[in-house]
Amino acid sequence: MPSVRRTVAAVSVLAAAGSTAAAGHAEVYAPPAPAPALSAPALDARYQATARDITRALATAERVGDKGRKRALSALLGPGRRFLSFDPRGGGRAVEVLGDLKHADRIAVVVPGADNSLANYDSPKFVGGGGRALYRHVHATAPGARVAVIAWLGYDSPSTLSTDALTSGRAENGARSLERLLTGVHRVNGRARFALLCHSYGSVVCGKAARRLAPLPVDEIALFGSPGTTLRHVSDLGTPARVWAGRAKGDWVRYVPNVRFAGLGFGADPASPGFGALRFDAGTGPHSGYLRPGSLALRNLALIALGRDTEVTHA
Structure with a gap:
């Protein structure tokens, strides 16, 4: 498969350059x-423990x-920021809560794709900034809704500049972590329904996690900007x-070959009619613009998070 070989060769060169720089x-x-x-x-104690971890990491950053x-x-x-977990090692991990987790009727989980790190966490293009945009839009759409x-x-x-972005290894590990998170959040709030909003490589994570999460009250999964899930x-x-899929017209991921060969690639396009997902209109924006304020994609993803399926604009 020439397209796969060309992609692997290019990414391998870029990954080598990146690892040398690091x-x-x-x-x-x-x-x-x-x-x-x-x-x-224990929820408040968990927030406090994580804040102490962030404070220690900040002291280290100042020292070095x-x-x-x-x-x-x-x-x-x-002020007001609360995290369920945090790890400063490597690129870093952070799991932030927006809203009242204990008393929410619905909980939307934003699952990000490649190139997310602590360094860019709060950027509008990445998970922290995108999560805040979603939270604001949900509550502007439904001011009285109890949504976290x-x-x-x-x-x-x-x-993106690594061969890891072409295989599902990171997604397998991510799926296990996502299952642990949702199992724990379900202990915190046993009545809330979950929506998973999965961007780019994050849709591979959600594809691996979906079966594991079947016993939990997950009623919406949205795959957007997806290169595939490894499933047909x-x-x-x-x-x-309910599984949704959307791709913006300006998203470069449409050029990614929808193949899976020798563990490389992610297979069928979730936004294609043959995959069988409900297709929502993701507008015309770029790969990093699905949660951009004012975008059609954000509007529809907020409605999916709210469980207001009949109001979602279909592709």
């Missing part, structure tokens, strides 16, 4: 301290002169949830 960077950040297990009584990480961590400690949003950088997001049809996800 060589010699010492790992100076300590792992997070043990935190209380997720439960309703890591200016980029210092700016990012200072923002995470801003989780911005989930809970796995090692691959670099929506029925292969093994989920009772």
Whole structure:
């Protein structure tokens, strides 16, 4: 398959260059301290423990002169921000809660794709900024709704310039982490319904997690900007949830070959009619613009998060 071989060759060269640039960077950040297990009584203690982890990481960034990480961590400690988990090692992990997790009727989880890290977490193009845009739009659309949003950088997001972005290894690990998160959040709030909003490589994570999450009250899964899920049809996800798919007209991912060969690639296009998902109109924006304020994609994803399926604009 020439297209796969060309893609692998190009990515391998870029990955080698990236790893050379990163060589010699010492790992100076300590792992997070043990935190209380997720439960309703322990939720505030969990928030406090995670804030202490972020504070320790900020002190390390100041000590070693890591200016980029210092700016990012200072923002995470801003007033009113709450995190279920945090890990500063490597590219970093952070799982932020927007809204009242204990009393929400619906909880939307934003599952990001490649190139997400602590350094760009709050950018509008990445999971923290996108999660806030979703939260604001949901509450502008339905001011009285009890909806929380989780911005989930809970796995090692691959670099686009690496072969990891062509295989499902990171997604397998991410699926296990996502299952642990939702199981814990379900202990915190046993009545809330979940919506998974899965962007780009994050749709591979959700594809791997869907069957694992079938016992939990996940009733909406949206795959957008997706290169594939490694599965051929929506029925292969093994989920009772409604599965949506959308691709913006300006998204470069439409040029990614929808093949799977020798563990490379992700197979069928979820936004194609043959996959069998409900197709929502994702507008005309770029790959990084699905959660951009004012976009048609954000409007429809907010309606999916709310469970207001009849109001979603179909492709």
